Amino acid sequence: MANTRDIKNRIDSVKSTRQxxxxxxxxxxxxxxxxxxxxxxxxxxxxxxNKMLRKLKLKNKFTEHQLLYPNQDAARNAFxxxxxxRGLCGGFNSMISKRALIYxxxxxxxxxxxxxxxxxxxxxxxxxLEITEKYFxxxxxxxxxxxxxxxxxxxxxxxxxxxxxxxxxxxxxxSAIQQNIITKQLLPIVPAENEEISTLDxxxxxxxxxxxxxxxxxxxxxxxWRIMLESSAAxxxxxxxxMDSATDNADELVEELTLKYNQVRQSSITKEIIExxxxxxxxx
Amino acid sequence: xxxxHLDIFQPQQVKLQDDFDHVIVPGIEGDFGISIGxxxxxxxxxxxxxxxxxxxxxxxxxIHDGFVTVEDDKVVITCQTIEAAAEIDAQRAKKAKQRAExxxxxxxxxxxxxxxxxxxxxxxxxxxxxxxxx
Numbered sequence: 001m002a003n004t005r006d007i008k009n010r011i012d013s014v015k016s017t018r019q020x021x022x023x024x025x026x027x028x029x030x031x032x033x034x035x036x037x038x039x040x041x042x043x044x045x046x047x048x049x050n051k052m053l054r055k056l057k058l059k060n061k062f063t064e065h066q067l068l069y070p071n072q073d074a075a076r077n078a079f080x081x082x083x084x085x086r087g088l089c090g091g092f093n094s095m096i097s098k099r100a101l102i103y104x105x106x107x108x109x110x111x112x113x114x115x116x117x118x119x120x121x122x123x124x125x126x127x128x129l130e131i132t133e134k135y136f137x138x139x140x141x142x143x144x145x146x147x148x149x150x151x152x153x154x155x156x157x158x159x160x161x162x163x164x165x166x167x168x169x170x171x172x173x174x175s176a177i178q179q180n181i182i183t184k185q186l187l188p189i190v191p192a193e194n195e196e197i198s199t200l201d202x203x204x205x206x207x208x209x210x211x212x213x214x215x216x217x218x219x220x221x222x223x224x225w226r227i228m229l230e231s232s233a234a235x236x237x238x239x240x241x242x243m244d245s246a247t248d249n250a251d252e253l254v255e256e257l258t259l260k261y262n263q264v265r266q267s268s269i270t271k272e273i274i275e276x277x278x279x280x281x282x283x284x
Numbered sequence: 285x286x287x288x289h290l291d292i293f294q295p296q297q298v299k300l301q302d303d304f305d306h307v308i309v310p311g312i313e314g315d316f317g318i319s320i321g322x323x324x325x326x327x328x329x330x331x332x333x334x335x336x337x338x339x340x341x342x343x344x345x346x347i348h349d350g351f352v353t354v355e356d357d358k359v360v361i362t363c364q365t366i367e368a369a370a371e372i373d374a375q376r377a378k379k380a381k382q383r384a385e386x387x388x389x390x391x392x393x394x395x396x397x398x399x400x401x402x403x404x405x406x407x408x409x410x411x412x413x414x415x416x417x418x
Contacts, residue, residue, distance in 0.1 A: 038296070041295075041296055041297045041298065042295050042296070044291070044293045044298055045293040045294060045295050045362055046295075048293055048353070048360055048362045049351075049362055051353075052326060052351060052353060052362075055326070056326075144295050144296060144364075198324075198355060198356075200324040200355065201324065202324040202325060202326050202355075203323060203324065203325045203326070204325075204326050204327065205311055205312060205313045205325075205326075205327035205328070206312055206313060206327075206328065210328070211326065211327075211328060211351075214328055214351075215351065218351075218362075218364075221295075222295055225295055
């Protein structure tokens with residue numbers, strides 16, 4: 001049977017781990033709130049860009065604008081894969097990484113673009129596919145200019161005609177305990193049809209094509225921004241839940257170990273008493 | 285209601301939501317004013333000043349790019365950078381202007397992108413300064 005000192009050490013180490021997981025839980029909760037605030041703040045802007053784009057699309061039903069219609073000549077497509085930079089967030093990265101492998105299995109001739117370190121590592125470990133582009137350490141700063149940079153890089157390649165279409169795979173924040181894995185077509189743009197729009201006849205300045213180009217660019221920028229905020233909120237939610245259950249487990253473990261510690265202590269006392277009393281008996 | 289409603293949206297925040305008598309906006313093909321009953325209109329913006337009039341008060345904003353939608357007496361401006369007059373740092377704008385001018389005077393063999401960038405920076409600083417001095 002383990003001696004009391006060993007058990008005591010275990011209890012101490014579990015307690016200090018508990019302290020860390022508890023602190024991580026608090027930090028994740030604060031970061032989650034910040035991401036959610038940013039998502040809400042971006043919504044009016046994003047909705048409005050989307051609405052304008054839909055109006056333009058409605059008016060130009062037969063446009064072959066490059067941002068709105070698939071490029072049939074391109075030999076390759078692109079796949080943007082959004083994960084987190086850090087671990088310790090439950091199944092957040094592993095679930096989506098498995099989904100990414102299935103996607104890549106089904107879609108050959110695809111360039112891979114990784115946002116977030118974990119997904120990059122996973123693909124490197126599990127396949128011998130080449131990764132075209134990678135973006136790390138966004139999630140620490142959460143600045144719009146970073147997502148703008150990513151959007152500009154993607155647009156540049158798309159407009160050059162490198163890709164027929166660009167898909168994006170990411171975790172959407174549903175609640176702290178639930179994330180939805182979403183695959184979405186980023187380019188060519190399919191505006192979301194979420195609310196009624198007026199069919200009024202608008203005057204446009206300058207010409208429609210210039211506006212579509214300009215709006216499309218802004219649309220992709222804010223879409224990437226939104227997706228990265230969603231992913232970050234989902235990540236923090238997952239981490240919060242994971243750390244919460246880790247803290248609970250640590251509590252349980254401490255309880256169990258304390259019980260065991262008392263048992264061992266009790267049995268060693270009993271043993272000593274038996275030894276003394278039997279010694280005394282022998283002397284009689 | 286005889287007022288137009290003005291919304292200014294940025295990716296990071298909702299900048300402004302208020303009613304005004306009329307609003308003047310720097311459209312890409314010229315400045316234009318919006319009062320009630322304006323025709324439905326969507327345009328890109330060029331660097332300039334947005335003036336929103338309410339009674340005898342006027343609010344000025346420096347804007348650098350974006351779009352404006354006019355629909356049902358509602359004006360919606362979506363843009364990435366916009367500053368109220370009070371938020372502008374005149375010193376910084378002046379320095380930016382000097383920097384940009386210096387760059388534009390450099391021999392033309394420097395790359396086009398740098399040139400365009402300097403041009404845009406100059407425009408931005410001029411807009412900011414014009415607002416600060418008015």
